[in-house]
């Protein structure tokens with residue numbers, strides 16, 4: 001499906017070497033966008049670059065970037081501005097989780113998750129804000145999670161990072177509302193990607209949520225459909241979002257009843 005509004009737009013995707021990021025890249029390429037793909041695995045980026053260039057004849061640039069290295073974030077974004085031009089859409093997708101109870105999480109894991117999921121996302125956003133504000137045009141899409149709406153046992157740190165992403169996105173949306181720059185948060189439930197190779201080493205969580213698992217192509221389609229629209233949030237699957245509504249209204253009851261189910265990691 002071709003999304004006409006994306007034709008010729010410059011779209012930056014962090015964490016584009018696999019999972020949802022790579023699927024978003026494919027759909028944007030199919031709509032004729034120019035892609036700028038960022039991740040640490042440069043070989044995978046190059047592979048995706050040649051696949052997309054051959055299949056869709058679009059311009060694809062790739063840069064090696066660890067988003068937790070904020071100096072490198074500045075260097076890479078400056079290179080993008082100098083060699084490619086303005087960024088129309090930024091998809092902050094890079095992220096990871098390690099599912100552990102708080103007492104088991106090491107300080108390095110805690111720092112690592114915050115540095116990538118939160119500080120890295122904010123660093124990339126900071127780089128595009130001045131130009132988007134002055135051009136009065138742009139869209140920032142932050143991939144958060146349902147874990148950013150409902151904190152669940154064994155993902156205390158990961159949930160905290162995604163709550164931070166939602167808080168940041170909500171404030172940012174209001175700051176940018178007079179500048180025609182859109183901010184969309186994406187809150188998926190479990191998606192069948194390599195995310196769980198790190199998050200769920202034992203495979204117990206994957207087993208218990210297998211029947212709810214979303215496909216990355218489906219999530220990517222919803223994200224790409226939202227591009228350059230005023231979509232505030234994407235919550236997937238829809239029924240899961242009902243849980244967060246009930247949680248806000250009846251937190252004590254929700255935690256009592258939901259504890260066992262939410263603890264299935």
Ligand SMILES: NC(=O)c1ccc[n+]([C@@H]2O[C@H](COP(=O)([O-])OP(=O)(O)OC[C@H]3O[C@@H](n4cnc5c(N)ncnc54)[C@H](OP(=O)(O)O)[C@@H]3O)[C@@H](O)[C@H]2O)c1
Pocket residue numbers: 014015016017018019020021038039040041042065066067068093094095096097116143144145146187188189190191192193194195196
């Ligand atoms: N899968 C799920 O169930 C699920 C559910 C809700 C939300 N999410 C969120 O969705 C996003 C994408 O996850 P996914 O499911 O597609 O997982 P994935 O398949 O593991 O992909 C993660 C991507 O992030 C990149 N990445 C990780 N650390 C990075 C860093 N320090 N700097 C730059 N890139 C980095 C990885 O590339 P390199 O390793 O090459 O750097 C990879 O391209 C994440 O933010 C995740 O929290 C996932």
